[in-house]
Each structure stands twice: as C-alpha cells, then as structure tokens.
C-alpha cells in the first residue's frame with residue numbers, strides 16, 4: 687500500500703511523460719510540469735498515442751482511457767503543481783545545477799511530508815540533495831527506464847541523507863506502479879544500471895569509430911547474440927543522444943577514463959543529431 691496518491695512529475699520529456707502516464711494509469715492523481723507549454727502539448731500527444739496502443743492490444747479498456755486522462759493535468763507552474771502532493775518525481779534534464787534548483791523550488795511550495803524522487807540516470811543523489819539542507823532526508827533516486835510504461839524495473843538509490851522512511855515510501859510507490867525494484871544502497875554515480883549500459887554503448891561507439899561494422903550490424907550482433915530487444919546504438923537513438931552524452935560526461939568525471947565520451951558522440955550531439963526526438967541519430971527517424 688502506498689500513501690503517495692498525489693504525484694507531481696517535473697519535466698515532460700521522454701521520461702516525465704511516461705512516468706506521469708503510468709502513474710495516472712495506476713490510479714494516482716498526477717500533475718505534469720514543464721517550463722515549456724510546447725513540451726507539455728507534445729507530452730500529452732505522446733501519452734495519447736501510448737494509451738491508444740494499450741487499448742489496441744487489449745491491455746486497457748477503451749472506457750478507462752478518458753479516466754486516465756482525467757487524472758492527469760499539466761501546468762507550467764511548479765508552485766501550483768506541488769502545493770498538495772505526496773510525491774514529486776523530478777525528470778528534468780541531466781544537469782546537477784538544474785535539478786538542485788528545481789528541487790529547491792519544489793521544497794519551497796510542497797508539503798513537508800512529500801517524498802522527493804529524482805529520475806537522474808547517474809548523478810549523485812547526495813549532491814542533488816545537498817542543495818536542500820535539512821530536507822535532504824526526503825530525497826531518493828527513482829530511476830525509471832524508457833519506456834517507463836513498459837519496463838519492469840525501478841532502480842532506487844539511497845543518498846547519504848536519505849531516510850529509511852523515504853526509501854520505504856518510494857518502494858511502496860514503485861510497487862503501486864507494478865514495478866520490481868533494486869536498491870543501490872551506496873550512492874555512487876551511475877548506480878548499477880547506468881554503468882552497465884554505458885559500457886556497452888561505449889564499445890559500440892568505439893567499434894563504429896574503428897570502422898569495424900555498420901551501425902546495423904553492431905546492433906544486430908548484440909540483439910541476436912545476447913537476446914537484447916534493441917542494440918546499443920538503436921537504444922541510444924531511442925533514449926536521446928544528448929541525455930546519453932550528459933550521462934557519460936558525469937560518469938567520466940566520477941569513474942575516470944573508461945567512461946570518456948567518444949568524439950563521434952560529441953560530434954553528433956553538436957550537430958543536433960539527437961536520435962528519435964530530433965529525427966536523426968545513428969539512424970534516420972524522419973519517417974517515424
């Protein structure tokens with residue numbers, strides 16, 4: 687059982703819209719916040735498409751679709767969104783200073799009992815929480831996976847100040863979404879999962895730079911040899927190459943040379959080839 691009924695998700699991008707949708711599908715009252723109304727409009731469009739897929743495959747009653755949308759409202763005001771919530775899930779871009787500023791604004795307007803989850807891919811939970819002084823015990827890493835509506839895991843990450851009560855409430859919320867959890871009990875950048883995925887994608891990029899094979903064959907090798915649903919380059923396009931570069935930059939700073947971002951990736955991000963969200967990455971997505 688979770689007492690976290692009212693949820694605010696901050697950031698309506700790839701992850702935020704999925705976390706908001708899933709929460710509303712599981713009966714939570716959800717407020718989705720973004721600085722950009724345009725991003726909120728496209729988040730609602732993505733959520734509508736995803737709900738249609740669930741209806742089409744028989745996993746959601748057509749009659750329940752409208753109820754899910756009724757439980758979800760969007761706003762550009764953090765103060766308005768968090769005033770009565772039990773939980774905030776921060777899913778803005780992967781920058782420490784931005785996450786700290788967003789959570790500081792949340793703390794100024796949210797009830798004192800609200801749990802503060804961050805969906806960071808790899809940043810230190812302790813560093814994010816350090817901006818909140820005595821409220822740091824309320825912060826916990828809640829790392830979802832893309833697409834959040836389908837992936838089975840939420841990785842929970844305990845910062846130095848995270849209280850046992852905060853962790854227990856985060857676990858109950860993840861269970862209410864039907865997710866399995868793993869707990870990374872020591873706050874270390876990249877936790878468990880992002881260190882694994884970064885290494886695989888780094889190797890794929892190095893193979894590409896070395897001219898060993900086409901992107902298609904590098905992905906095919908991983909998919910068919912190891913039964914992964916997507917290859918590492920395909921997954922990079924799916925998640926967003928800018929987000930991936932931000933994550934590698936953080937892992938490089940924390941763990942050293944083995945995570946140095948490849949030049950190929952930096953060039954692609956500089957050129958605006960961000961993957962699916964910009965229409966082009968390792969692959970052409972202009973038609974999808």
Ligand SMILES: CC(=O)CC(=O)SCCNC(=O)CCNC(=O)[C@H](O)C(C)(C)COP(=O)(O)OP(=O)(O)OC[C@H]1O[C@@H](n2cnc3c(N)ncnc32)[C@H](O)[C@@H]1OP(=O)(O)O
Pocket residue numbers: 735736737739740743806807830831832833835836837880883915916921925
């Ligand atoms: C960066 C980080 O910090 C952390 C991360 O997120 S790392 C990335 C983690 N994510 C992954 O590794 C994803 C790997 N890929 C996959 O698991 C799968 O490719 C996938 C689940 C995304 C899609 O599955 P697929 O079999 O390849 O494609 P597809 O046939 O389109 O979809 C399968 C089913 O899911 C449904 N589906 C797919 N995406 C959906 C969505 N967003 N909403 C609703 N339904 C969806 C489809 O409608 C389809 O349903 P039916 O079987 O009933 O027809």
Ligand SMILES: NC(=O)C1=CN([C@@H]2O[C@H](COP(=O)(O)OP(=O)(O)OC[C@H]3O[C@@H](n4cnc5c(N)ncnc54)[C@H](O)[C@@H]3O)[C@@H](O)[C@H]2O)C=CC1
Pocket residue numbers: 696697698699700701702719720721722725777778779780781784788805806807808829830831832924925926929933
């Ligand atoms: N893309 C992925 O596969 C995954 C990403 N993550 C993490 O989730 C977080 C979000 O990533 P994505 O959704 O991919 O990014 P994204 O770039 O798709 O979305 C980020 C959103 O945050 C909004 N935003 C920026 N500053 C804001 C602010 N101050 N207040 C409110 N909204 C603000 C932006 O307008 C944008 O819509 C990052 O920390 C990322 O590392 C975690 C798991 C998987």
